[in-house]
Amino acid sequence: MNKTPLERFLKYSSMVSNEHIFLKESQINSYLKETRFNYINIPSLNLFRDCVIDENGIESAIVEAEAGISETGTAVVMSEDEKLRLATCLCEELTVILYTDKIFNNLEDIAPILEANMRKESNYIAFITGASRTADIERVLTIGVHGPVRMKVILTERGE
């Protein structure tokens, strides 16, 4: 049976132990109030919160994904903003908001997005698929070696 892009995204995103939450766009605001994120960067809803980020890291960050890739369960995050980069690298728990109409099938489908955004003089784009991991000691999978220890993906449909 052929899976929809969303179903396939969930399959591969679950394989890297991501947690998935389904929210309507209108529910996001109250979700943010319930969950006190240290850092917020959701351009579509014009929601931002800044904080100090040093070597001690921060507890949580929520950012909006530019796109999703279903064949790998990946979130594509525009990371030109240095603070966003630091927040997504140094938080314990990373949450990504992904609009379901922005899920593409294959890696190749992202080429035009990369192409368009890299026309700028400088840019930084991240594909993120799960929490920071290593298997460098006896190939035992261990989470959170440098970056986030947990990753959540909020899947949102546009509109009410």
Place this chain on the structure above:
Amino acid sequence: MNLDQKIRNSLNNKILYKNLKNFASAYKISRKNAFNGLDFDQLVADLSSKKSRNRAQINELFELFKQNATSSGAKVYQATNAVDACRYITEICKKHNTEYIAKSKSMTSEEIKLNEYLEKEGLKPIETDLGEWILQIAGEHPSHMVMPAIHKSRQQVAEIFRRYTGEDIADDDIDKMVKIARKYLRDYYFKATVGITGANVAVANAGAIGIVTNEGNGRLTSTVPPVHIVLLGYEKLVADFDEALKVIKLLPKAATGQIISTYVTWIKGQNSSHKNPHGIKETHFVFLDNGRLDFFDHPILKEALKCIRCGSCANICPAYEMVGGHTFGHIYIGAIGSILTRMYHDEKTAHELLKLCIGCKACSKFCPAGIDLQSIISELNIETTEKFGLPAAKKFIYRKVIANPSIFKTTMKIGSFLQIPIISKDKIHLSKSPLPKDKDFRVLPSISRETFSKIYPKIDTNKNSMNKKIFFYPGCAVEYFYPYMGKALVKVLNRFGVKVDIPTKQVCCGLPAIHAGDGNAGKATISKNLDYMPDPSNYDAIIVLCPSCGMAIKEDFPKHMKEDYTKLNLSNKLSEKIISFREYLEKLGIDLKINNNVKVTYHTPCHQGRGLGSSAESYLKAILGENFIPLKDSDVCCGFGGSYSIEFAGISKGILDKKIENIIQTGADIVLTDCPGCVMQIEGGLLKKNLDIKVMHISTFLDSYI
């Protein structure tokens, strides 16, 4: 330490053995799952054709990259060699007065020994990849390109960390070890003014690079310090994101069997960095030549520049699995390592490493960039052997004995007399090995009293009903050791109305000399061999019982006869028609019935599965039904490799032991295979261990049981 000592040490290292064996077996499964539903061959063909570039084309991509990357003020430096690159990077670090340098894993930096250089200059580079950091603290080098510390046990890592941090860490508490690394390394990102990374791809039409990591250290290294240096080889250049994503699609799947690595980071130009006075990062791209640019125009080595550094040629290499990357590698490891050592490092070292290749071709089959590593190794082996020479005894054997069929025959005849005192009761084996004790791990077959050529005319044939005709090339193993396999072939084919012709004189196929690196002897042997080969158009097929001979006829005959038009022509015709006995039976479409009830398993010879291109597994399953039991890792080498099993007996034995373990697991009564070399190895090993499992060539099996 010389290579022999290194091999001995590796073979005695139980941790290495266990880690590499477990990895090899888990890797195969996860890789298979990762590629599930994708057309691997098509993906490989696409990437390989995109990455076929000569020097002029690479130069064009470089100029384009430079133009795009520098538009925001980033610097692009072209380093001619290792010292040049190290010096340039050191200058930047000194200019910024940094004490620490955060480094994310880069094989290119290993290639130029960057850390050593920086440390001599009083700087402190810190490896932030966990595996690399463990080794840096321990004062060691990576033994694998993707999993640098694969040779270490958790207990060893715990000890390394205890000594370095003074903290209390239990021997098996991997979680705590990782937490400690997180704590210590986190500080260095913030102490360092300079971060150094490699790049997995450099996208020319955008001036952007892509970095793949699982840990996220590449992101931190390129984000936290205000200065970012990217060190990369020209071979990382790709035309556009479409090509770049083809690399990203294949790399993690081939490297670790992951669908994708956790982080793929795309960076263009100089991004924001609050630590710099103007709020802008200082970025340098250091392109390393170190001989690369010339190799883009090299007829053979240009292929090696397609490598995407996934390490799968090590992951599936049976010899690497026995000895690891500190022995089978210089700085780069495994099959590609022996080639890159010839390109970027010491030719003499490369010459030794190239010999560690057993010739099983698994690397070529699994390479996501479509590099035929085994062929390149074979060519380089000939090239370096010409330069550094072959031991006198070997030279004599390949040039004076094997290349000359009459002398070879006489030598074998003498051998058959000399062996009389040590022939065992079954008449077909030796009761005592003529080899020294450390190479004696198999019961060897005896030289047959009569050669196959001598037996052939005496085989009963029913000449009346022959309606097809094939030409059978027996090869040395059947001719001198296993004439009964040839006899079985003739009998089976005759039963089905196929007449069998053979050469009037038996000449070696040339493969042993070629594998030993003696190209001239190989060429002379092939040329002589062709004097006794017929016009293939008179035959339904050209058939072998030894797929190594078959592969030599298919690939090496045309390759080595380029200068002789007539013989090249004949070689090409033979190459088209050469198939194995079983493949021919399948082609005939005869419905066979097996008259016994024994449990049978099957080992796929390397040169059958990957050389001639098909395994007998499905055929045997069809004719044997439930009595056929699949063998785990059937297509993994048995460790024979001709003279390899004598020269590197320890490695050969180790590979064989794993094969035997899998054979025992099947519970089969008979192991079938279709290569006399594999029979020699597996049967010899089973007999030595006193295991009551029979080994038969498919020809003998069918003759006995249909």
